[in-house]
Amino acid sequence: TQLLEQSPQFLSIQEGENLTVYCNSSSVFSSLQWYRQEPGEGPVLLVTVVTGGEVKKLKRLTFQFGDARKDSSLHITAAQPGDTGLYLCAGVTDNFNKFYFGSGTKLNVKP
Amino acid sequence: DVKVTQSSRYLVKRTGEKVFLECVQDMDHENMFWYRQDPGLGLRLIYFSYDVKMKEKGDIPEGYSVSREKKERFSLILESASTNQTSMYLCASRPGASRYGYTFGSGTRLTVV
Structure with a gap:
């Protein structure tokens, strides 16, 4: 059983569409991170959210941390083929050496 | 540009x-x-390792060991490779005791035949 559940697992959309990916848990995290992984490469950190209710924007990507610090969402506006990849969330507990990864959302943006 | 370097991208072992x-x-x-x-x-x-010569088991340590003789180098050892160890292996590093994220290497895709 995953501590962090991501949904959807797979998403295939056309260029220009909007999408939202969810990361949910019954546990409280001190912070939560989002990574993107391209095929054949390691994950790359996109953002860290720390405060309940926090919203961060990275160009067309908007990240939100839930008020109770148990969940997070990633919204992509006007998706582009370059957004294609595996999106992973990772929750950080108060013991900073323990990260919990979700199983990922595989996004395919078709031209 | 800071980085984590894994020695091999692809490996095939018996x-x-x-x-x-x-x-x-x-x-x-x-x-x-x-x-x-x-x-x-x-x-x-x-x-994982939080200091030189220190190591801690993660969630699936069976069949593996590690070595950290220098701060910059962390080695994973498969004592006797088995087919169920065929996988993508990712190394990562992070500053100590902080909320900073991981920096991952590009991964090693290991196939055991």
Whole structure:
């Protein structure tokens, strides 16, 4: 059983569409991170959210941390083929050496 | 540009071989980690180290060992490779005791035949 559940697992959309990916848990995290992984490469950190209710924007990507610090969402506006990849969330507990990864959302943006 | 370098991108080994996966980071990070990534199972922590010569078991340490003789280098050892160890292996590093994220290497895709 995953501590962090991501949904959807797979998403295939056309260029220009909007999408939202969810990361949910019954546990409280001190912070939560989002990574993107391209095929054949390691994950790359996109953002860290720390405060309940926090919203961060990275160009067309908007990240939100839930008020109770148990969940997070990633919204992509006007998706582009370059957004294609595996999106992973990772929750950080108060013991900073323990990260919990979700199983990922595989996004395919078709031209 | 800071980075984590894994020595091999692809490896093919025979069952029973002893396999060494090497990882080097140039960021002076205290913490280093080894994960394996399998479809449907996500990232699973094998071992981590928060200091030179220190190591801690992760969630799936069986069949693996690690070595950290220098701060910048963290090695994963498969004592006797088996086919169920065929996987993508990812090394990562992170500053100590902080909320900073991981910097991952590009991964080593290991096939055991």
